[in-house]
Amino acid sequence: MQTTHFFKLMTIGAAAIIFSSCAKTNTQGKLIPKEAAIVIQLDGKSLSSKLPWDEIKQNPLFQEMNGDSSLPATLKSLLDNPDNAGIDSHADLMLFVIKDSMGGYIGFEGKVKDESIFKTFNKQITENGAESEKDGVQFISKSPVCVGWTKEKFVYVFDVPQLSQMDELTKRMMRDSIDVRSRSARDIGATCKAVFVLKESNSLAKDEKFTQLMKETGDIHFWMNSEELGKGGSSATALAMVNLDKFYKGNITTATLDFDKGKMLVKAKTYASEEMVKLFKKYSGGKINEDMIRRMPGKDVVAIMALNFKPEAIRELIKMTGLDGLINLGVEKIGFSMDDFIKANKGDIFFGLSDLVMKPDTTTYKFKEQEENISISEKPGFNFIFSASIGDKESFNKLLNAGKKIGREQYSDSSKVPVSFSSNGTYFALSNNKQxxxxxxxxAGTDFDFISKISGESFGGYLNIQTLLKSFGNLATKDSSAKIAYDASLKMWDNILWKGGNYSEDGIQQTIEINLVDKTTNSLKQLNQYAAKLSELYKEQRRKQKEEIMAFQDFESSNEVQPTVPAKSK
Structure with missing residues (x-):
């Protein structure tokens, strides 16, 4: 009897261990290296139910691309129906990006629906690339791509040596002497084969954060490892030199995107390094100041942003960087200390923008002895307000006096200062006008309807897209193409709500809600319809451009000076 009882306990214990272990693992990450900088998962079943492929095919831009006579028949077949490639378009599709010493590579994986069709498709698309087989996995390789598959799973691997140059983007903007041609010594076939023999411990299958992401509901799942993304870049080295690497080490952002009726909903979580986590745990949990939002002046609110923080956290953040001595020296030169700055703040910040309108702006100019010319253009006019809650008044006055000193140094005439500011002992306010x-x-205060939707956490934001668009309405009516885009946008976008910032479940949570005018149709279907309208506009613009180019070429031909043939001498 005791033996039977013992075996029951052993069985229950073993089951508990197995289920506990399974809860921390996932199947989606088995063929994704744990060093992946970016991962995107598409829920094929959910997405296809919200937007069938037949509806995508009705998009004018899609039809134009599919009607291109130069497009290979293989690709046309794929565009007609993705299942023609032998893949299951209703299953999950995964895309991942790896950065390494040779630049990097991109992987794309999914479920095989018909192995024979899949093989035929890839032989055609690679123009009979080199075929091989290893441990039951088939491969077709032709640089820069290799595809491997089993009866159930496929993985495409694309060599992308240009990823090593991501850190050079700003330099390329300033100079054009950098050679961006791809050079790679990568054995793309070996890279693809390595993906199929990944040990689970070297994949994302055992990553608890990735497992948690895969459990969340969403049409699209997103993973970004900022540390891996910045690997090998000069900026990462520079940050480490000034002790700022703590801000990106272990920094991972996960998010889900849902295409709901009338809105797109993003739920995100950010993980950080151990030092940053300690800071978040110690100082998070505040809520934005609703009273500061209600005080917002103006008739038509365009955007607001509110923030609550613990001022003491600033001191610890600065100490983490090792720059506290340098910063203290800098602020003392203008009349206050970091202690004054921290004590002066109560921890509430607010910024608001309202009453955006386009106004005629007249500019008079004259070149040398020519007559005076007047140019009239549209210039945006708006009201803004910045405010902060006041902590210690004596410390706050030191900051205020330092600000006044800087203002006097920049503007000898106080009437030319472009801003006005004041305080009432509770709040400090700064705006573009005294009123x-x-x-x-x-x-006075206004109970804006968006306050309840963004309050309750340490930051919140609101953007009224309708008000923003309407402020440019007069400009849009001056051009027929712009009017089409304007009308389509006005019927599409409503507003954006953003809230979050509190630390929970090992990360900083936030949500972004993009609301549409039509509240009854799912947002993915609306996006496709919106894209269809804009693609019609794009096609019309291209047609006009071609006509203008042809007209110019005809004009040049008709005005071309014919060479004079010299007369023969008698």
Missing amino acids: NVDQYLGT
Whole structure:
């Protein structure tokens, strides 16, 4: 009897261990190296139910691409129906990016629906690339791509040596002498084969953060490892030199995107290094100040952003960088210390933009002895307000006096200072006009309907896309093409709500809600319809450009000076 009881306990214990282990692993990451900088998962079943392929095929831009006579028949067959490639388009599709010493590579994987069709498709697309087989996995390789597959799974691997030059983008903007031609010594076939023999411990299958992401509901799942993404770049080396590597080491962002009815919903979580986690745990949990939002002056609010933080966290952040001595020296030169800055702040920040309109702006100019010319253009006019809650008043006055000193140094005439500011003992306010400052610091307030949707956490934001678009309405009516795009956008976009910042479940949570005007149709279907309208506009613009080019060429031909043939001498 005791033996039977013992075996029952052993069985229950073993089952508990197995289930606990399974809860921390996932199947989606088995063929993805743990060093992946970016991973995107597409839920094929959910996406195809919200936007069938037949609807995508009705998009004018899609039809134009599919109608291109130079497009190979193999690709046309794929565009007609992705299943014609032998893949299961209703299953999950995964894309991952790896950065390494040779630049990097991109992987694309999914489920095989018909092995024979899949093989035929890839032989055609690679123009009879080199075939091989290893441990039951078939491969077709032709640089820069290799595809491997079993009866159930396929993985494409694309060599991307240009990834090593990501850190050079800013340099290329300043000079054009950098050679961006791809040079790679990568054995793409060996790289693809290595993916299929990945040990689970070297994949994302055992990563608890990735497992948690895969459990979240969403049409699209996103993973970004900032440390891996910046690997090998000069910026990463520079950050490490000044002790700023703590801000990106272990920094991973995960997110899901849902295409709901009338809105797109993004839920994101950011993980950080051990030092940053300690800081978040110690100082998170605050809520934005709703009273500061209600005081927002102006008739038409375009955008607001509110933030709550613990001022003491600033001191610890600066100490982590090792730059505290240098920063203290700098601020003391203008009349206050870091302690003053921290004590002066109560930890609430607010910024708002309102009443955006386009106004005629007249510019007069004259060249040498020519007559005076007047140019009239549209210039945006708006009101803004910046405010902060006041902590220690004596420390705050030191900051205020330092600001006034800087203002006097830049503007000898105080009437030319482009901003106005004041305080009421509770809040400091700064705006582009005195009326806004006085109104903000007064007692009046407005219960905006968006406040309840962004409050409750340490930061919140709101963008009224309708108000933003309508402010440019007069400009859009001056051009027929712009009017089409404007009308389509006005019927599509409503507003954006953003909130988050608190630390929970080992990460910083945030949500972004993009709301559409049509609240009854799923947002993916609406995006396709919106893209269809813009693609019609794009096609029309291309047609006009071609006509203009042809007209110019005809004009040049008709005005071309014919060479004069010299007369023969008698």
